[in-house]
Amino acid sequence: MRITRVPGLLYGGDYNPEQWPSEVWAEDARLMAEAGVNMITLGVFSWARLEPEPGKYDLDWLGHIMDLLWEHGVHVDLATATASPPAWFVRKHPEALPVDKHGIRLEFGSRQHYCPSSPLFRAATVALAEQMALRFKDHPALAMWHISNEYGDHITECFCEVSAADFRRWLKERYGDLDALNHAWGTDFWSQRYTSFEQIEPPRLAPGPGNPTQSLDWRRFSSDALLACYQAEKDVLDRLSPGVPVTTNFMSMMKDLDYWAWAEREDIVSDDAYPDPTDPNAHVTAAMNYDLMRSLGKGRPWLLLEQAPSAVSWREVNVPKTPEQYRLWSLQTVARGADGVMHFQWRASRAGAEKFHSAMLPHGGTAARGWRRTVEMGADLLALAPVAGSRSEARVAIMHDWDSWWAAEFDQEQHPSHLVRVRDLIRAWYGVLWAANIACDFVPADADLSGYRAVLAPNLYLTTAATAASLSSYVDGGGTLVAGFFSGIVDEHDHVHDGPHPGALRDLLGLVADEFWPLPAGETVGLDAGGEAFTGTVWRDWLDPTTAEAVATYTTGELAGRPAITRNAHGEGSAWYLSTLPDARGLTAILGRALREAGVTPVGTAPEGVELCRRGEHLFVLNHTAASVEVEVPGRARDLLTGEEAEGRVTVAPSGVRCLVPLP
Known part of the structure; x- marks a missing residue:
């Protein structure tokens, strides 16, 4: 299945012609054709040019560029240009600027300077999207629509009064009445009980620890508020430009937005990826993010919408990619399911905050080394055109739930350890699969698991009754579950499950975690698995198995001799539990054993790396x-x-x- 009507793999980048005199435009179109570019992202930050005054639109210049690009065989990913409102908007409507949790209203002069709940902002974006759709919906160059840009990059939440009112509306829809909300938030603790929805405010700074369920609901609301901005524009595009796919660019495994919910609203899942050239394991983390993107689209091809051709402009030291890294990492995205390799940006900017960010056409023009790299990548992607539309298959799933991620980390000052970092845990477990060349999908907590031989849950702190039942049914039917520590602890309201830990997963795992024994930073604990010694970090549990068998035991510290890793036969399958994070060698051994037992096989065998x-x-x-x-x-x-x-x-x-x- 092709993601757009453009044949083959997509190749190009963001183009900002408004930054350049018009005589440069024809040269850009000619060079794009020379490099094999077949799609350009256009208009991302053009709002001030497209609507220079309230309600007065100037779209002719954009139409001229689209004509020019089409004459050179270049399609367009057309942005609605709503990522950053122009100066006239914020001066006319200063109340639409965002407010941080300290009560400070953020100013104009960067980007994403808007309150997501502002009806004024949403109305202005819908109006601009409508004008764009009416003008360009039938343009032959139009291949896809691109709403806003990198939602949540700078503004993930706003604490103004408009957002507070929107939060109260959201809570009324979620809970219906105050009794349900008071129960969910546990407001009898510290006399926090509400007698009116109007008494509820966002979780601004308070004298001490805040209400964890309020913070969890605030995170849910903030993700939904930004999603509502996206959906308002998508409704316009779907109505006026039916059949043209719509996307907005994600930012890899981003914590702040529930990408499962967002991906349901996208026609094409797209990602912005910026691996660090100085990180020797950047390609493994990148592979993890790409597998997530493919999984968000339920296996459909996705699109790399931004990457740097060389150096970025926002790290402390901006080391460039080598030409070899650039080619290898670009083609890695295709190998992991991408049907296109796009960049930020086409022509390097001469002014602004990103003037030292690399580009497909560097400051040195076609004489620069970077230009040769650009032309060569175009040839590579043309050769790989037959790959477009194909899918990957996996028999291993990693369960990743944004609600659980938020709940596990957002009130850590009241948790047993601040060192439980969900993304790091997932990365450690994923690294074992990558090294073994075992294909995997990511799945949400409510996924159908029947197609997988093994399901890995590095951390599932928040486990609903429905998720626990689904996992139990999966294992009963012959599946293999491997769960990490601090899982099964709370329900969807962040209330501790009845009975001893791990609550919702206690019977499935066949054990009781009588007490948490987290490890201080930098400390390790010895482990033994049938004569094989390794170490663990971050966490320990005092485990009392009920039906589970010990696979590994602690050999040092207060828990020496007690079970550390267990396996429980349950129905036709098995459920494993890791009460610590083993070192790389130990994690490879334990996961390898569980996966072999599940009948999982790698894509093939290859040397390390x-x-x-x-x-x-x-x-x-x-x-x-x-x-x-x-x-x-x-x-x-x-x-x-x-x-x-x-x-x-x-x-x-x-x-x-x-x-x-x-x-x-």
Whole structure:
């Protein structure tokens, strides 16, 4: 299934022609065609040009550029330009500027300077989106719509009175009446009981610890408030421009927005990815994010909507990518399900906050090394065109729930440990799968698990009764569950489940966690698994197994001799529990055993540091090492990138990529 009507893989980047004199536009279009660019993101930050005065629109210049691009065979991902309101808007409506939790109203001069709940802001964005749709819905260059930009990058919440009123409305819809809200929030604690919805405010700064359920609901509301901004514009585009897909760009595994809810509203899941060239494991974290993007779209191809061609402009030290990193990491996105490689941005800016951010066309123009890199990437993506539309399959799922993430971390000053960081736990577990070349999906807590041999839940602090029942049914039916520590503790209201921990998962895991024994920062604990020694960090539980068997025990500290990792036979399947975070070697051993028992097999075998991904019939081999490697491949195959044929084995250069299609 193709994500747009543009044939092959998409290639291009953000284009900001308003930053350049009109005589540059024709040169840009010509160079885009020369580089093999087939789509450009246009208009992302153009609101001030498109609506220079309230209600007065100037779209002709944008239409001229779209005509010019189309003449050169370049399609357009057209943005609604609503990411940052112009100066006239905020001076006319200063009450639409956002307010932080300290009560400070943030000023104009950056971007995303708006209150998500402001009806004035939403009305203005809908009006602009309507004008854009009416003018360009039938333009031949239009391939997709792009609403706003990187929601939540700067503003994830607003504490103004308008937001407070919207929060109260949201709470009335969620709970119906005050009795239900008071129960959910546990307001009999510290005399916080409400007798009117009008008494409720956002969780601003308070003398001491706040109400954790109020904070959880505030996070839910804030994600929904931004989503309502997106949906208001999408409704316009769907009505006036039916059949043209709509997206907004995500920011990888971002904590603040519930991307499961957001992805349901997107026609194309798209992501902005900026791996750090100085991080030796950046490609593993990137792979995790890309698998999440594919999973958010329920397996459909997704789109890399932004990446840096070289250096970014916002790290403390902005180290550039090497040409080899750029090519390898770009093609990694395709291997992991992307049907396009887009960039920020096309032409490097001469002014503004991102003037030192790299671009497809650098400040040095076509004489710069970066331009050769741009042309070569266009050729690579053209060669990989047959991959477009194909899917990947996985038999392992990682369960990731935003409600649980928020609840686990947002009131940590009242939790047993501040060191429980959900994304880090997921990354550690995912790294084992990556190293073993085991394909995986991410799934929400309410997912259908029947297609998976194994489900990993590195942390599921918030576990509803429905999720617990689903996991129990899955294991009963023959599935393998591996759960991490501090899971099954609270319900959807952040109330501790009845009985001893781990509450909702106690019977499934076959144990009682009598007491939490978290480890201080930097401390480790010894573990033994059948004679194999390794260490654990972050957490420990005092476990009393009921029906579970010990797989590993603690060998040092106060819990020496007690179970640390357990396995419980339940129905036709098994449920494992890790009461600590083992080191890399230990986690590999434990997860490896559980996955083998579940009948999980890797995509293939390869030397350490070599990544294997399968999309449809295509096998990608990505060498993240500095040495040439040989990899076994099944039967005869042809490399789409070079045209070379191989049988049984293939050699991959340092930082090299192969895309192999089987031959008869």
